Amino acid sequence: MLTKQSGMAAMPAAPQTAQPAAGRDLLFLRESELRLAQDLLFFGYRDFTAGPDKLLAELNMGRAHHRVLHFVGRRPGITVGDLLTILGITKQSLGRVLQPMIEDGYVTQAAGRQDKRQRLLSLTEKGAALERQLYECQRDWVMRAYREAGPQAVEGFRRVMRGLMGEQARGELERLERAAQP
Amino acid sequence: MLTKQSGMAAMPAAPQTAQPAAGRDLLFLRESELRLAQDLLFFGYRDFTAGPDKLLAELNMGRAHHRVLHFVGRRPGITVGDLLTILGITKQSLGRVLQPMIEDGYVTQAAGRQDKRQRLLSLTEKGAALERQLYECQRDWVMRAYREAGPQAVEGFRRVMRGLMGEQARGELERLERAAQP
DNA sequence: TCTGTTTGGTCAGCATTGTTGACGCATCCT
DNA sequence: AGGATGCGTCAACAATGCTGACCAAACAGA
Numbered sequence: 001m002l003t004k005q006s007g008m009a010a011m012p013a014a015p016q017t018a019q020p021a022a023g024r025d026l027l028f029l030r031e032s033e034l035r036l037a038q039d040l041l042f043f044g045y046r047d048f049t050a051g052p053d054k055l056l057a058e059l060n061m062g063r064a065h066h067r068v069l070h071f072v073g074r075r076p077g078i079t080v081g082d083l084l085t086i087l088g089i090t091k092q093s094l095g096r097v098l099q100p101m102i103e104d105g106y107v108t109q110a111a112g113r114q115d116k117r118q119r120l121l122s123l124t125e126k127g128a129a130l131e132r133q134l135y136e137c138q139r140d141w142v143m144r145a146y147r148e149a150g151p152q153a154v155e156g157f158r159r160v161m162r163g164l165m166g167e168q169a170r171g172e173l174e175r176l177e178r179a180a181q182p
Numbered sequence: 183m184l185t186k187q188s189g190m191a192a193m194p195a196a197p198q199t200a201q202p203a204a205g206r207d208l209l210f211l212r213e214s215e216l217r218l219a220q221d222l223l224f225f226g227y228r229d230f231t232a233g234p235d236k237l238l239a240e241l242n243m244g245r246a247h248h249r250v251l252h253f254v255g256r257r258p259g260i261t262v263g264d265l266l267t268i269l270g271i272t273k274q275s276l277g278r279v280l281q282p283m284i285e286d287g288y289v290t291q292a293a294g295r296q297d298k299r300q301r302l303l304s305l306t307e308k309g310a311a312l313e314r315q316l317y318e319c320q321r322d323w324v325m326r327a328y329r330e331a332g333p334q335a336v337e338g339f340r341r342v343m344r345g346l347m348g349e350q351a352r353g354e355l356e357r358l359e360r361a362a363q364p
Numbered sequence: 365t366c367t368g369t370t371t372g373g374t375c376a377g378c379a380t381t382g383t384t385g386a387c388g389c390a391t392c393c394t
Numbered sequence: 395a396g397g398a399t400g401c402g403t404c405a406a407c408a409a410t411g412c413t414g415a416c417c418a419a420a421c422a423g424a
Contacts, residue, residue, distance in 0.1 A: 244409055244410070245410085246411090272412065
């Protein structure tokens with residue numbers, strides 16, 4: 001049933017080996033490996049964010065709030081512009097989640113010292129406490145995966161994830177890591 | 183700043199060394215490693231989906247449509263119920279993207295043979311062609327990351343991603359892999 | 365066969381989070 | 395002094411989740 005291979009007609013760059021069977025097997029393995037990557041990223045990312053999502057829902061917040069808490073916590077004193085660049089969203093989208101977080105006392109603003117137009121963002125104690133709670137939730141989840149997989153696998157995971165990032169994101173990540181280890 | 187170690191109390195299996203400084207350093211590494219995991223997953227997943235998102239936008243479709251194309255392609259003849267379980271959304275949410283896709287000729291329905299209530303979903307040629315285009319986009323991206331990282335890292339990546347999945351998702355993944363290799 | 369359950373579709377309304385476009389204000393820089 | 399920059403905000407819209415309610419067709423067991 002449903003064995004029509006119509007999609008295969010568009011198969012790209014199939015190596016024209018003398019042994020068609022071997023070529024097909026190779027391609028099949030390749031394809032199934034990459035299909036697996038799609039599945040893993042979908043399920044893995046979904047379940048990675050599930051814990052925080054549940055906690056946040058009780059506070060009438062969403063994943064966007066978590067991202068703000070995370071990246072402001074990661075780079076205290078970050079400017080609004082830099083946060084926008086990291087998140088890759090518009091200032092209107094950010095404003096909608098950031099303003100309530102400031103009003104509710106999770107985030108504070110401070111005018112920049114050299115450039116007074118800038119609003120330097122930091123977490124309040126309340127914000128830091130919530131962020132830590134969310135962090136611990138994901139930490140436990142990731143630790144479980146890390147322990148199950150072993151240190152070598154963790155290193156491989158990091159290498160691949162770095163590769164999945166675009167050029168711009170690699171720059172952001174570098175800056176984050178520098179900021180986190182002063 | 184933010185050096186309060188409240189969360190550290192719950193840190194699992196922290197080696198109790200006689201030198202607290204060494205312990206703290208170890209813990210600090212642990213935390214920065216896990217912070218890194220959060221960053222990697224955010225940036226990596228975002229950029230992993232960026233290519234398809236751009237293609238889909240031109241067809242007035244979104245990521246939800248891609249998921250349907252992907253999982254129906256992965257398990258041709260899947261029931262609506264099974265698709266709902268895999269996606270983890272409500273039938274109303276699915277219906278909103280699925281019905282237009284049927285009307286536009288990307289997906290076909292067929293009544294189940296044993297159980298005529300079931301609507302077995304498959305991709306049309308048009309749907310398979312689009313799915314393949316999206317697949318190739320992500321394939322190229324993932325291949326780049328895989329090549330840069332090396333085969334050993336890829337194995338580690340897979341192990342960790344599997345660990346990041348919940349029990350239910352692992353079951354779904356198994357079923358998908360079985361269906362893909364008959 | 366009658367009845368209750370299951371599978372799937374649909375309507376209505378709502379929340380979150382993203383988008384454009386258009387302004388306005390304070391501040392910086394030339 | 396005047397243009398560029400950083401930030402905030404109003405309005406409208408789109409995609410994708412959610413709940414609740416209700417209906418029809420088909421199955422399954424008494």
